[in-house]
Amino acid sequence: MNALSRRRFLRISASSVIAAGLGSRALGPLRAASATRAPSGDLQRIPTFCDLCFWKCGAVASVRDGQLWKIEGNPLDPLCRGRLCPRGTGGIGAHSDPDRLRAPLLRTHERGEEKWKEVTWEEAIDYIAEKMKRIAASHGPEAMALFSHGIGGTFLKHTLKAYGTPNIAAPSFAQCRGPRDVGFRLTFGEDVGSPERTDIAHAECLVLIGSHLGENMHNTQVQEFATAVGRGARLIVVDPRLSVAASKAHHYLPIKPGTDLALILAWMQVIVTEKRYDIDYVTRHGFGFDAFAAALAEYTPEWAYVETGIDPETIRATAREMARYRPATLVHPGRHVNWNGDDAQRSRAIALLNALLGSWGRKGGFYQPVTMDIPAYPYPPYPKAGKPKVDNPDHRYPFAHETLTTGIREATISGAPYPIKGWMVYATNLLQALPNEAETLRAIQALDLLVVVDVVPSEMAAWADVVLPESTYLERHDDLNPEYFREPFLALRQPVVEAPHDQKPNWWIARELAVKLGLGAFYPWKHIEEYLEHRVKAAGLDYATLKRDGILRGPPQPIYWADGVPAEFDTPSGKIEFYSSQLAKAGFDPVPRYTPPVSGPPGSFRLLFGRAPMHSFSRTHTNRLLSGLMDENVVWVNQMVATRAGLKSGDWVRLRNQDGALSNRIAVKATERIRPDCVYLVHGFGHKARGLRHAFGKGASDAGLITRYRTDPLMGGTAMNVNFVTLEPAEAV
Amino acid sequence: MSRYIMVIDTRRCVGCQDCVVACQTENNVPSGYCRDWITETASGEYPTVRLEIRSERCNHCDNPPCVHCCPTGASHVHERGGVVLVTPEKCIGCKACLASCPYDARFIHPKGYADKCTFCIHRVERGLDPACVSVCPTHCMHFGDAEDPLSGVSRLLATRPHHTLLPEAGTKPRIYYLT
Numbered sequence: 001m002n003a004l005s006r007r008r009f010l011r012i013s014a015s016s017v018i019a020a021g022l023g024s025r026a027l028g029p030l031r032a033a034s035a036t037r038a039p040s041g042d043l044q045r046i047p048t049f050c051d052l053c054f055w056k057c058g059a060v061a062s063v064r065d066g067q068l069w070k071i072e073g074n075p076l077d078p079l080c081r082g083r084l085c086p087r088g089t090g091g092i093g094a095h096s097d098p099d100r101l102r103a104p105l106l107r108t109h110e111r112g113e114e115k116w117k118e119v120t121w122e123e124a125i126d127y128i129a130e131k132m133k134r135i136a137a138s139h140g141p142e143a144m145a146l147f148s149h150g151i152g153g154t155f156l157k158h159t160l161k162a163y164g165t166p167n168i169a170a171p172s173f174a175q176c177r178g179p180r181d182v183g184f185r186l187t188f189g190e191d192v193g194s195p196e197r198t199d200i201a202h203a204e205c206l207v208l209i210g211s212h213l214g215e216n217m218h219n220t221q222v223q224e225f226a227t228a229v230g231r232g233a234r235l236i237v238v239d240p241r242l243s244v245a246a247s248k249a250h251h252y253l254p255i256k257p258g259t260d261l262a263l264i265l266a267w268m269q270v271i272v273t274e275k276r277y278d279i280d281y282v283t284r285h286g287f288g289f290d291a292f293a294a295a296l297a298e299y300t301p302e303w304a305y306v307e308t309g310i311d312p313e314t315i316r317a318t319a320r321e322m323a324r325y326r327p328a329t330l331v332h333p334g335r336h337v338n339w340n341g342d343d344a345q346r347s348r349a350i351a352l353l354n355a356l357l358g359s360w361g362r363k364g365g366f367y368q369p370v371t372m373d374i375p376a377y378p379y380p381p382y383p384k385a386g387k388p389k390v391d392n393p394d395h396r397y398p399f400a401h402e403t404l405t406t407g408i409r410e411a412t413i414s415g416a417p418y419p420i421k422g423w424m425v426y427a428t429n430l431l432q433a434l435p436n437e438a439e440t441l442r443a444i445q446a447l448d449l450l451v452v453v454d455v456v457p458s459e460m461a462a463w464a465d466v467v468l469p470e471s472t473y474l475e476r477h478d479d480l481n482p483e484y485f486r487e488p489f490l491a492l493r494q495p496v497v498e499a500p501h502d503q504k505p506n507w508w509i510a511r512e513l514a515v516k517l518g519l520g521a522f523y524p525w526k527h528i529e530e531y532l533e534h535r536v537k538a539a540g541l542d543y544a545t546l547k548r549d550g551i552l553r554g555p556p557q558p559i560y561w562a563d564g565v566p567a568e569f570d571t572p573s574g575k576i577e578f579y580s581s582q583l584a585k586a587g588f589d590p591v592p593r594y595t596p597p598v599s600g601p602p603g604s605f606r607l608l609f610g611r612a613p614m615h616s617f618s619r620t621h622t623n624r625l626l627s628g629l630m631d632e633n634v635v636w637v638n639q640m641v642a643t644r645a646g647l648k649s650g651d652w653v654r655l656r657n658q659d660g661a662l663s664n665r666i667a668v669k670a671t672e673r674i675r676p677d678c679v680y681l682v683h684g685f686g687h688k689a690r691g692l693r694h695a696f697g698k699g700a701s702d703a704g705l706i707t708r709y710r711t712d713p714l715m716g717g718t719a720m721n722v723n724f725v726t727l728e729p730a731e732a733v
Numbered sequence: 734m735s736r737y738i739m740v741i742d743t744r745r746c747v748g749c750q751d752c753v754v755a756c757q758t759e760n761n762v763p764s765g766y767c768r769d770w771i772t773e774t775a776s777g778e779y780p781t782v783r784l785e786i787r788s789e790r791c792n793h794c795d796n797p798p799c800v801h802c803c804p805t806g807a808s809h810v811h812e813r814g815g816v817v818l819v820t821p822e823k824c825i826g827c828k829a830c831l832a833s834c835p836y837d838a839r840f841i842h843p844k845g846y847a848d849k850c851t852f853c854i855h856r857v858e859r860g861l862d863p864a865c866v867s868v869c870p871t872h873c874m875h876f877g878d879a880e881d882p883l884s885g886v887s888r889l890l891a892t893r894p895h896h897t898l899l900p901e902a903g904t905k906p907r908i909y910y911l912t
Contacts, residue, residue, distance in 0.1 A: 070758040072868065083870045086751040092758060214747030219870055226745040226871030244747050247784035254780035613749035624764060625757065629750045638779060672779040 047550025051473030052087035093625035101469030102501035129516035155510035169403035183347025189570030200224035205325035258597025266304035276323035278358030288579025328364025341710030397716035422449035457691025476505035488554030600724025618684035621695035632699030642670035663700035665730035737814030745873035752865035759864035792906030799830035
């Protein structure tokens with residue numbers, strides 16, 4: 001059934017980017033047309049915004065004769081500027097995915113057996129409401145937790161808050177960007193935000209530390225990255241793997257994994273001792289600089305060489321280069337930064353390096369995001385939760401400013417500080433997102449109720465008591481997106497086609513559930529368009545125009561200090577905290593200090609993972625258009641290591657970690673693009689859920705090999721680059 | 734007489750394959766096939782590695798072997814821009830063109846005819862760029878008329894080092910890669 005010629009397949013698979021699909025099934029809504037003829041028929045172009053990742057790019061869907069034809073970027077959208085990424089362009093594959101959930105399911109066998117019966121929406125929601133009432137009666141409403149990712153979770157959060165629980169979390173904090181946001185808050189008093197406030201477009205010198213822009217396909221950032229590369233901005237890339245970004249760098253620093261903080265400290269040491277920092281900026285805005293400078297003294301480039309493997313002259317040369325282009329030198333804060341357990345302090349060191357370069361608030365550094373003021377809907381006040389959040393008892397992680405998913409998981413297992421008896425999980429595949437799958441399964445077994453609301457039958461759905469099939473973003477409304485960005489704008493998500501089966505939008509599900517729970521007063525509106533129109537009108541804007549254009553743009557506002565943005569810092573000192581009294585008071589290093597990374601058993605390789613541009617998390621692998629671009633992951637192994645082990649590209653292996661966990665079989669990519677002491681996988685493959693028919697068993701799951709994690713003592717983030725694997729030959733099948 | 738070419742900046746390209754999906758949706762390319770694809774070539778030893786990422790497709794050659802060998806005239810050079818096209822109704826699926834193409838740019842469509850990149854001539858005739866060019870988030874692809882010295886593509890070729898694929902094949906390809 002392989003539709004590709006053998007010749008082409010070989011050529012393509014020999015390259016690291018697998019360019020062609022192997023699927024032979026025709027896509028539902030696509031119809032073959034002759035090669036050269038212009039498309040004909042009734043054509044509608046409907047604006048909305050994308051949901052293939054969380055970036056929320058403006059999109060315009062072309063619908064021909066009632067069938068989705070293509071999706072393009074909305075030229076009015078400041079995020080995508082008319083150009084989507086491959087996921088956005090391939091969004092129609094989400095609508096036509098033959099593996100997607102079709103009807104509400106109620107479990108009939110043991111959890112995890114994936115055996116359900118189809119039920120009506122009324123039966124499913126009655127069942128959930130009944131269980132939730134019982135949980136509230138026996139344990140209090142705080143015993144329900146909601147895990148939610150993305151803008152689609154807005155209304156389920158609303159219902160759960162009305163029900164009375166404070167335990168609402170997303171993996172995007174403790175498993176992703178949390179350490180970065182904490183590190184920057186401690187330093188500048190503010191987060192980096194999402195979309196990140198990085199002014200890559202105007203940077204004269206861009207420093208990426210493990211951030212693989214281009215493979216990590218956050219649209220605006222990749223567009224700005226290409227702009228910066230195109231106009232010759234200096235590029236310094238630090239990564240154990242020669243990423244796509246590294247291949248474009250003027251300086252590629254092939255760092256020993258886990259030692260990034262040593263390099264950053266040495267860079268700062270050079271910049272401070274050679275007085276290359278922005279003295280005026282630091283004097284005017286900095287707090288505790290002298291103590292900071294004194295603490296750096298020991299971190300010489302010669303010291304860092306031993307830790308990082310980067311020679312002292314390269315450290316000095318790159319530090320001087322950063323200083324030469326300041327303040328338009330941007331040391332990128334990254335996004336997924338849970339690596340080694342020192343992550344908040346490493347992120348703080350990145351913030352401090354930016355502070356030395358004077359890039360915060362400056363063009364080519366970090367701009368001040370602006371937004372449109374859209375009043376919230378006037379709901380009644382939520383009931384006051386009877387108990388504090390369960391995830392972080394006694395503020396054991398004092399700088400966690402968002403809820404910890406893994407804290408809720410721990411409380412669910414232990415029952416302390418109080419029991420958690422129900423989980424509702426919206427659009428996040430916790431079994432692939434959280435480290436240590438066995439712990440997640442133990443928590444699941446302690447539950448009286450597990451509800452999963454999703455588009456595809458994920459691993460998480462496989463364990464659910466009730467699975468609710470959501471319509472895709474192309475089939476539903478969601479909340480408004482008044483984004484924080486370079487310029488103010490408001491975006492609308494609206495349906496472009498109907499859901500193909502009995503799927504429902506999250507707002508409808510959340511509202512129905514609230515009504516069944518007796519919380520109808522929290523939904524004064526019946527259809528989401530009443531809610532949307534109310535908010536848009538309350539902001540003095542025209543809903544009809546928003547529906548027509550998808551985007552409303554506000555007047556430009558200043559985003560740099562030079563243009564009038566006040567240089568203010570929401571820190572205890574009101575300044576940029578080179579020395580942090582908050583940290584000192586809580587018993588942590590007030591200036592980041594280096595601790596060496598954990599090392600693995602002899603002969604093992606550190607397991608690293610990252611992103612591919614055509615996939616999001618573990619959520620897109622049954623999208624036939626996107627799986628056509630990358631159907632399974634491969635394990636990157638240094639060429640010399642592979643040769644010594646008698647392995648070549650295309651050979652099958654299994655990965656076994658330090659605790660004995662064994663992966664699916666996975667093909668080797670023997671390459672000169674990675675260090676010999678680590679291996680690399682694209683995250684999210686190796687699906688175990690049988691419902692994901694197209695993706696089941698393809699590739700290896702990094703999550704399955706992440707049995708260990710180190711918890712960041714400042715904020716509870718779970719560092720995952722602390723697992724080590726060996727390679728075992730596997731059958732070719 | 735116009736002469737359409739494509740100029741692709743390998744410095745900007747990140748190999749995301751947006752061009753591949755955009756072509757598939759724009760042109761209803763059947764599942765499992767593609768008219769454009771990404772190739773990566775790496776040379777050197779870690780950590781000193783040179784990587785070139787290229788978006789590849791039919792080269793719309795000035796000296797197209799696929800056209801010369803076509804027994805029915807299905808493969809032809811279009812009057813507009815010299816684009817190499819296939820007329821499905823005239824194609825008998827003999828695969829002579831597939832064998833003659835040094836770039837492996839063609840495939841047999843499930844409906845039985847040879848298929849490949851058209852430079853999205855249906856879009857170009859409406860004043861639009863080909864789908865792959867218009868979608869690219871890195872703006873690495875440029876389409877235009879090489880006969881017009883003021884066109885963007887002409888200026889890029891005049892100012893930037895570039896190469897083509899397999900020039901030794903003598904096909905005079907019209908996709909240029911900036912390095």
